[in-house]
Amino acid sequence: MAQVNNFLGQKCIQENNLRKELLHDYCNASHCRCGDNASAVQEIGKSISPQQQSERRSPFMTGHQQTLAGETIGILAGWGRFPIAVAEAVKRRGGRVAILSIRDHADSQLESIADAHGSVGVAELGRVIAFFKMHKAIRITMAGKVHKTRLFEKGAWLRHLPDWTGLRTFWPHFVSRSRDNRDDSLLGAIASTFSAGGIAVCPATDFAPELLAEEGVLVGDWPNKAQRLDATFGWRLAKELGRLDIGQTVVVKNRAPLAIEAIEGTDECIRRAGRLCASGEFTVVKVAKPQQDLRFDMPTVGVGTLESIRAAGGSLLVIEAGRTIFVDRDRVTNFARRSGITIASFFDNQGELSIQSLCASVA
Structure with a gap:
């Protein structure tokens, strides 16, 4: 000693x-x-x-003992282990998870963790809103990387074909070109669309501060x-x-x-x-x-x-x-x-x- x-x-x-x-x-x-x-x-x-x-x-100690008491938290999941870590943290705090996996990105393990699971193209924003509302997930978080390089591949937008909500959101970025395509611009536009649809986008650390x-x-x-x-x-x-x-x-x-x-x-x-x-x-x-x-x-x-x-x-x-x-x-x-x-x-x-x-x- x-x-x-x-x-x-x-x-x-x-x-x-x-x-x-x-x-x-x-x-x-x-x-x-x-x-x-x-x-x-x-x-x-x-x-x-x-x-x-x-x-x-x-x-991360503030809110570290927070409990979710059966609340369903939505996760829009991209690439990597981050969405899995957030989902596990939500469940440790007594919450449920409704997970939408972004096509060509998310880990297949998410399906076994989720209380409700679906998959979606990156531009199908109307489907995202509808899915989370159906499962009463008013608060959601976006976790995991979206590989923008994949979105520049030939035919990528056929796999991620936008719905009408996505088209309205992305029109200034990809069609009229009145707005740029930097991360803050695109993600801010997505968050605004979700908010208008009654879905609040929250930091992942609200649910997993220990990360x-x-x-x-x-x-x-x-x-x-x-x-x-x-x-x-x-x-x-x-x-x-x-x-x-x-x-x-x-x-x-x-x-x-x-x-x-x-x-x-x-x-x-x-x-x-x-x-x-x-x-x-x-x-x-x-x-x-x-x-x-x-x-x-x-x-x-x-x-x-x-x-x-x-x-x-x-x-x-x-x-x-x-x-x-x-x-x-x-x-x-x-x-x-x-x-x-x-x-x-x-x-x-x-x-x-x-x-x-x-x-x-x-x-």
């Missing part, structure tokens, strides 16, 4: 020293005079709001100085990329951008970085958009993300605390540990990686 306590004590000292070193780097870079003394760190910690301090301790990533180094060692510089640099780029509603992910090494995400998605962005940087050891930064609508398109990390990083040779994944969905947390962290990949989660501070959030606990 004494050996364990000694090890933990040394670990805490090491982490605090690294936090102080990070503050020192930040102060030098910003020409601040506070250095790395403890009182300066405490002053920086005071600048964080009580709400952010509460979120930092556990961003949010907390702050800290979740797996691996604290990032070294070069990685911290890359993380800070990549964070700024990723936030700007998100502000333009292009993507959420940036890959950097030695403060040089290797790849940025667009329509291809996070995994292909990471793989492209691996092809361009054969030496590996790069940093992947994935964050929420500054204008992020929490109802949809939240940054999501799963085992597939880590598989792409390992295959491409990356060493550090940086995500945004409180605004990133962590799917299959145990599997992700175990995979990262076995692969030697560090996962670090930080809060945002007006478009910057929050140095304060790292340093506030140092005394």
Whole structure:
């Protein structure tokens, strides 16, 4: 026991020293005079709001014990494990799930989990509204990725032929071209159509708050100085990329951008970085958009993300605390540990990686 306590004590000292070193780097870079003394760190910690301090301790504890008491929650399910995780969370809280799987995307396992199940084309919005109303699901969430690249394939719209409601919704985007086809534009239009039909689109974290990533180094060692510089640099780029509603992910090494995400998605962005940087050891930064609508398109990390990083040779994944969905947390962290990949989660501070959030606990 004494050996364990000694090890933990040394670990805490090491982490605090690294936090102080990070503050020192930040102060030098910003020409601040506070250095790395403890009182300066405490002053920086005071600048964080009580709400952010509460979120930092556990961003998902608010509502964590919420029960749904037999309410039916609708899930419009895209690709990946995220819809499954949300459905399981709803059922743990005593709710029922009515799931509509998007054709060519959703996992077949959803059918066995659902209390009511159907499938739908991505543009059949009238059918979506009718299905959820039939099953008395007034609150729904959109979980899982829609591969926009598949929608650009030949004949894709024949498989996802819009109904009249979908046609009215998408007409300005694909026919008259009076509106653009960025994610925020399309998803906002869909949510407005659902709302007009009496269906409220809610954030998935309303039903599964435990999926949010907390702050800290979740797996691996604290990032070294070069990685911290890359993380800070990549964070700024990723936030700007998100502000333009292009993507959420940036890959950097030695403060040089290797790849940025667009329509291809996070995994292909990471793989492209691996092809361009054969030496590996790069940093992947994935964050929420500054204008992020929490109802949809939240940054999501799963085992597939880590598989792409390992295959491409990356060493550090940086995500945004409180605004990133962590799917299959145990599997992700175990995979990262076995692969030697560090996962670090930080809060945002007006478009910057929050140095304060790292340093506030140092005394």
